[in-house]
Amino acid sequence: MNSVEIDWKILVGQIVNFAILFFVLKALVYKPFLNLLKTRRDKIEEGVSKSIQADEKLKQIDELKRIAEKESDEEKKKILMKAEEDAKKRKEEIDKKAEDERQVLLTKAKKEAEDLKDKEIEKTKKEIIDNAFSLTEKLIKESVDESKNKKIVNDFLNKLEV
């Protein structure tokens, strides 16, 4: 039966080697690696943090933009409303002016029509009167004889004497 023999010298040597290797590795590899990892993690955390900040900023910008747009919309709306109001006012003024002018023209036309009507009535009236008097004169001329004329002359003379 083969038994396992432990060479204490080799073991100790191995342990020493291992310890030396351990400390060397720890000092030269592990620590810089940890530092590297830490730096890397810090950078990542910083990046994440910046990304969050950027998101926040973006959100703020979006909000500002939205507010600005809203304000701009309000302003535009106000301008539009004012323009609409002005246009309405202007239209009312134009309508009123047109109505006034229409009324003036209407009144003038009415007056002219009335004048024309009155003129025509007056003309017709004059013609009727003239015709009536012409006819009356004719009838009188035919009906007045010498004796009637004498009587009329005497009536007028009597009035003169009075």
Add this chain to the structure above:
Amino acid sequence: MKKEKEIASWSRALYLALEENPNKAKDIFQNLEKSLMKKKALIPGIVKKFNRMYEKEKSADLILAREMGESDKKTIKEKIKKSVPQAQMIQEKVDGNLLAGFRLKTKDVLIKASLKDVLQKIKNKTYGHN
């Protein structure tokens, strides 16, 4: 020229005096003679001028609507002379347009006494004229 002026002045005075007092004609002429004294030669001229003035002042046109008999015309003229002192020398005419009645025109007055004038008056009132 002076003589003419004097005649005109005396004739005018005579006319006015006779018009104011037609019944005192004799006295007025006597006064005229007295007033003229040495200028009595002016009397014929004064009378002539007076007559012309009288004709001018007292003549009148009687326009009848129809011809009338002489006696009627005489009666009419007499009545007119009584009523209108300015019409003492009347000449008559006929104008058929007057229809009936007459018109009398003196130097200052126009008397419208015809049916034409009556109708005209009515016509003016109908038109709305005064």
